[in-house]
Amino acid sequence: MTKAKLFTIFAALACSALGALGLSAPAQARLTIEVTGGVEAAQPIAVVPFGVSEGLIPKEDVAGVIAADLVRTGKFRALPTRDMMAMPSTAAEVDLRDWGLLKMNSLVIGRVEQEGSGYRVSYNLFDVVGGKEIASSSLSTTAGGLRLTAHRIADQVYEKLTGQPGVAASRIAYITANGRGEGQTVTLRVADADGSNPQTIVSSNEPIMSPAWSPDGRRLAYVSFENRRAAIYVQDLTSGRRDLVASYPGINSSPAFSPDGQRLAMTLSKDGNANIYVLNLQTRELTQLTDHFAIDTEPAWSPDGNDLIFTSDRGGSPQIYRMSTAGGPATRLSGEGDYNGRASYAPDGKSITMVTRVNGQFRIAVQDLARGFRKVLSDGGLDESPSFAPNGSMVIYATVQNGRGVLATAAVEGGGSQRISQDTGEVREPAWSPTMK
Amino acid sequence: MTPILTCPAPATARIAAGLIGPGLVLTLCLSGCAEVPQEPEPRQRMPPPTLDATPRATAPVASTEAPRPTYRGPWEDPSNPLYHRTIYFDYDSAEIKPQYLDVLRTHSAYLGTTPGQRVTLEGNTDERGTREYNLALGDQRAESVRKLMLAEGVSPGQMATLSYGEEKPAEPGHSENAWRLSRRVTIQY
Numbered sequence: 354m355t356k357a358k359l360f361t362i363f364a365a366l367a368c369s370a371l372g373a374l375g376l377s378a379p380a381q382a383r384l385t386i387e388v389t390g391g392v393e394a395a396q397p398i399a400v401v402p403f404g405v406s407e408g409l410i411p412k413e414d415v416a417g418v419i420a421a422d423l424v425r426t427g428k429f430r431a432l433p434t435r436d437m438m439a440m441p442s443t444a445a446e447v448d449l450r451d452w453g454l455l456k457m458n459s460l461v462i463g464r465v466e467q468e469g470s471g472y473r474v475s476y477n478l479f480d481v482v483g484g485k486e487i488a489s490s491s492l493s494t495t496a497g498g499l500r501l502t503a504h505r506i507a508d509q510v511y512e513k514l515t516g517q518p519g520v521a522a523s524r525i526a527y528i529t530a531n532g533r534g535e536g537q538t539v540t541l542r543v544a545d546a547d548g549s550n551p552q553t554i555v556s557s558n559e560p561i562m563s564p565a566w567s568p569d570g571r572r573l574a575y576v577s578f579e580n581r582r583a584a585i586y587v588q589d590l591t592s593g594r595r596d597l598v599a600s601y602p603g604i605n606s607s608p609a610f611s612p613d614g615q616r617l618a619m620t621l622s623k624d625g626n627a628n629i630y631v632l633n634l635q636t637r638e639l640t641q642l643t644d645h646f647a648i649d650t651e652p653a654w655s656p657d658g659n660d661l662i663f664t665s666d667r668g669g670s671p672q673i674y675r676m677s678t679a680g681g682p683a684t685r686l687s688g689e690g691d692y693n694g695r696a697s698y699a700p701d702g703k704s705i706t707m708v709t710r711v712n713g714q715f716r717i718a719v720q721d722l723a724r725g726f727r728k729v730l731s732d733g734g735l736d737e738s739p740s741f742a743p744n745g746s747m748v749i750y751a752t753v754q755n756g757r758g759v760l761a762t763a764a765v766e767g768g769g770s771q772r773i774s775q776d777t778g779e780v781r782e783p784a785w786s787p788t789m790k
Numbered sequence: 791m792t793p794i795l796t797c798p799a800p801a802t803a804r805i806a807a808g809l810i811g812p813g814l815v816l817t818l819c820l821s822g823c824a825e826v827p828q829e830p831e832p833r834q835r836m837p838p839p840t841l842d843a844t845p846r847a848t849a850p851v852a853s854t855e856a857p858r859p860t861y862r863g864p865w866e867d868p869s870n871p872l873y874h875r876t877i878y879f880d881y882d883s884a885e886i887k888p889q890y891l892d893v894l895r896t897h898s899a900y901l902g903t904t905p906g907q908r909v910t911l912e913g914n915t916d917e918r919g920t921r922e923y924n925l926a927l928g929d930q931r932a933e934s935v936r937k938l939m940l941a942e943g944v945s946p947g948q949m950a951t952l953s954y955g956e957e958k959p960a961e962p963g964h965s966e967n968a969w970r971l972s973r974r975v976t977i978q979y
Contacts, residue, residue: 533962560954560957560958562921562922562925562955562957563921563922576925578954578957581910581952582952583925583952583953602950602951603929603933603951603953604925604926604929604953606922606925606926607922607925620922620925620926622926622929622933625933626929626930626933627926627929627930648923648926648927648930650922650923650925650926651920651922651923664920664922664923666923671919671920671923692919694919694920694922694923695920695921695922695923708919708920715918715919734964735917735918735964737920737921738920738921753964756963756964782921
């Protein structure tokens with residue numbers, strides 16, 4: 354008990370010291386995530402503060418990060434540390450009857466040890482009801498990677514208990530806007546899935562739009578209007594180096610990486626009206642896929658790379674169409690509704706998420722491709738930019754709350770929902786990263 | 791308006807320097823400067839006096855009056871017909887409404903007689919609908935205006951289009967009025 358409390362205090366001190374030095378992200382850039390809904394029977398779990406080798410002061414509260422990750426899914430409820438009757442950090446110290454008395458279903462314990470200049474983090478997961486250990490593992494990390502390691506442990510625990518991969522170790526790209534007119538600042542940022550560690554990718558007084566992840570999570574494509582012209586850039590997140598890949602007359606819009614990361618689909622209107630093109634990023638060869646006087650835009654690849662879906666108003670109203678990436682005719686995919694747009698595939702390719710208009714309100718829907726069945730997930734009026742979580746369990750999207758742009762997540766089939774806002778300004782156009790390797 | 795293909799503005803340089811370092815600055819300069827702005831065509835005809843309220847090519851002249859550095863042309867003079875530079879559209883439409891034909895013809899006539907003058911046709915939409923679709927819709931609106939002005943005799947080299955979609959609303963807020971004012975094309979000199 355004493356050891357754990359000391360650890361918490363030290364962690365808090367370490368964090369505030371970092372803040373004072375300006376090493377953490379500036380306060381105005383912080384994202385706040387609220388859980389706005391969960392499943393009715395969230396499972397009780399105890400994540401005991403991890404033991405720490407003598408003299409070691411890790412920068413992160415590993416157990417706190419894991420517990421918060423699990424709670425955010427809406428499928429778990431974490432036992433407050435103050436209610437714990439024991440603080441085991443090794444399997445030998447665990448008496449599962451203690452946790453049974455507290456009506457826990459599951460128990461996570463662990464420890465952080467020095468390893469070179471980094472850490473070795475070990476954990477054990479127990480099924481309290483079944484009375485046995487069901488998982489254990491050790492992960493090595495650099496000192497700076499401790500938080501990511503905690504997210505990975507949360508994902509392993511989540512998968513063991515739910516059978517579905519977790520998304521705590523993924524990231525979210527998004528656009529923020531502050532001010533208006535000439536004084537406007539638009540910024541493309543990337544934060545961890547829990548809202549922490551926000552980093553600026555590019556910032557401008559002109560609009561920035563349409564962030565899109567490469568399949569390896571290392572690059573972002575986006576549209577920027579800096580110099581008062583529209584252009585598509587691909588930026589490496591590690592080095593910061595970026596390439597200008599499209600800057601034709603007219604619009605340069607909607608970049609989307611192919612599943613193999615070699616090609617970029619995009620919308621260009623260089624020949625007079627908006628059509629879908631595919632750029633080979635190695636050879637720079639540009640192939641035109643659609644040629645229609647209507648608007649064709651918002652391309653998205655199927656996970657197998659064989660098809661593209663896109664929005665077209667060729668039938669009189671914006672609807673989702675599908676065509677082969679080898680070319681050929683396009684067939685309408687969206688069912689009901691007089692406005693369906695900005696679709697993208699679920700990771701398993703079996704459904705798509707899109708913006709749909711219901712009674713004049715723009716909302717987020719998921720359509721099952723085999724059955725054609727459509728389910729509306731949101732209840733706002735100006736909801737847009739939906740993006741599947743890498744495990745397909747949730748969709749993140751932009752919505753308006755009290756007149757201000759915020760992000761929200763909705764579970765596709767059961768699970769929690771969240772609202773994600775920034776201290777100041779608007780947040781919009783979220784794009785959920787692939788799972789980070 | 792000066793040609794839009796210029797070297798990075800100070801804002802961009804600041805972004806680049808603060809963000810990523812010399813490598814990016816170089817990338818930006820290469821992309822920004824590779825395309826040399828075209829020289830304005832030589833003036834062949836005199837502009838009509840009614841529209842050209844003040845001399846255009848004013849070299850700096852010693853004067854006792856305070857300079858007017860912000861004045862760039864007759865379109866900035868509220869009493870000049872060129873002052874009206876914005877036309878408005880119906881929802882999800884790129885069709886030019888009849889009441890705006892006069893505005894476009896006035897600018898076409900001015901540009902037709904002022905061959906060195908270039909404009910950017912900026913297309914915008916309201917916030918309803920998806921951002922990328924709206925970018926294409928704003929482009930269609932700008933393109934409608936460009937085609938009409940071409941038919942009115944403006945040379946293709948004098949006009950560029952730029953769609954901002956819903957990214958630059960004329961009015962903040964989520965009202966019918968804000969939407970009506972945001973569905974527009976502005977002729978930027």
